[in-house]
Amino acid sequence: MVSSPRIAIDAMGGDVGPAVMCAGAALAYRRRPDLSFLLIGDESAIRAELAAHPELAAVSEIEHTPDVISAEDKPSQAIRRAKTTSMGRAVAAVKAGEAHAAVSGGNTGALMAMAKLALRTMKGIDRPALAALLPTLGENDLVMLDLGANTESDARNLVQFAVMGAAYSRVVLDLERPRVQLLNIGTEELKGTDELKEAAAILREADYLGMRFEGFIEGDKISRGDVDVVVTDGFSGNIALKSLEGTARFVTDLLRRAFTSSLRSKIGFLISRPATELLKHHLDPNNHNGAVFLGLNGLVVKSHGSANEKGVANAIRVAARMVREDLTRKIIEDLDNISAHRAAVEAAK
Missing domain, CATH: 3.40.718.10 (Isopropylmalate Dehydrogenase)
Structure with a gap:
């Protein structure tokens, strides 16, 4: 169980980018002060937004990335640029254990492809x-x-x-x-x-x-x-x-x-x-707001691209709650139970 979730934020994702993503993170933090953040994207743009949210700046680390995944990028194109993009680095942070979950409002297909490639599917899925x-x-x-x-x-x-x-x-x-x-x-x-x-x-x-x-x-x-x-x-x-x-x-x-x-x-x-x-x-x-990619070895939440700060805060809330409740472990336990039951039924025939 994780009591203080650290969330990686694709600060460049969504229709507005850092303005809404940082405002949403600030709102989520005011609601739950046990959160901390890894804000990924254009460092100068992120720092400009953090000037209006000093409480968020105090619990956030910034990682600069030079590139952004656009709404028009195909998943195959996005994967090739994952290491230099805010979206790709947010997913990579989850894989590396630098964050407990990632939130992005960017291209859904690209996010799904990156998450699946980097995190892989859980055993039994x-x-x-x-x-x-x-x-x-x-x-x-x-x-x-x-x-x-x-x-x-x-x-x-x-x-x-x-x-x-x-x-x-x-x-x-x-x-x-x-x-x-x-x-x-x-x-x-x-x-x-x-x-x-x-x-x-x-x-x-x-x-x-x-x-x-x-x-x-x-x-x-x-x-x-x-x-x-x-x-x-x-x-x-x-x-x-x-x-x-x-x-x-x-x-x-x-x-x-x-x-x-x-x-x-x-x-x-x-x-x-x-x-x-x-x-x-x-x-x-x-x-x-807050769609979840279930079945991966890591937690990734997709926010609506048009979400306002309240919507982004809700997506972060969903991510943090999954971390606190250890959703991945619960899914694994249920899959093990159903596999054992099916095996017992077959053996009894």
């Missing part, structure tokens, strides 16, 4: 998965994975995603036995691909793990609050995520247009403002 918290109508957010790291996944991959997602849910949502479901085109056992059916059969036997497998879920039920972990392949998961984000923007834009269409509507807006502010807060991606 074939492929890492990208997981994120999504808002629901229930008391808690939900964890959804994979959100784009793998376009195709077989039954073994889906089972591993479920194990990792459940472990992550126990850490970030404080759930003893999270409810897990597989995303499918229907809830009936006979529906879906062979991979989904096989994964469901394995997970139904895994009741001894720290999860409750509750079968299949359809896309229109994801946000109702009846599930804690939704598992799917990266292709379907990314489409589902973008659809949810687009629907949230559609609702907020539609309300904004409706409330400004007439004088009566504007008066109605003033009356209903507390409710609309609550809706805005609930749908604000900054309140759920």
Whole structure:
């Protein structure tokens, strides 16, 4: 257990760069003074921002890098330049033990490629998965994975995603036995691909793990609050995520247009403002920021490129909590348990 996490920050990542990344780190530190930071990027730009955050400067080390990964860089190009970029050095700091976790708001594909190459996948994991918290109508957010790291996944991959997602849910949502479901085109056992059916059969036997497998879920039920972990392949998961984000923007834009269409509507807006502010807060991606690459020998968190300082602080909070709760160890223990159970079942046949 680590009581004082040190977080490597790709200070040049995101749409704004050092201004937002440093402000977010400063906010995270004010919330949790046990944090310290390794700020990586253009040293002069970072020092200019730290002048406004002396409390952050006191708990931070700066590492200068001359290069930055852009949003247009292909993963293969980014890997070749990893040693001279702020993103690559942030991941390398985790590998070298110079930081407990890394946070970047940069190019997702490049970050995934660098993290996978440098940190490698954990024992018992074939492929890492990208997981994120999504808002629901229930008391808690939900964890959804994979959100784009793998376009195709077989039954073994889906089972591993479920194990990792459940472990992550126990850490970030404080759930003893999270409810897990597989995303499918229907809830009936006979529906879906062979991979989904096989994964469901394995997970139904895994009741001894720290999860409750509750079968299949359809896309229109994801946000109702009846599930804690939704598992799917990266292709379907990314489409589902973008659809949810687009629907949230559609609702907020539609309300904004409706409330400004007439004088009566504007008066109605003033009356209903507390409710609309609550809706805005609930749908604000900054309140759920921090996607995690699960299944690697090291912790890497992806922040939205457009995140503000509150969003960056939330991404850092996610990284620090995974460090404190030793998420990697919990995933390894669950994988060992499911492997031992499957071996016992085969031996009994």
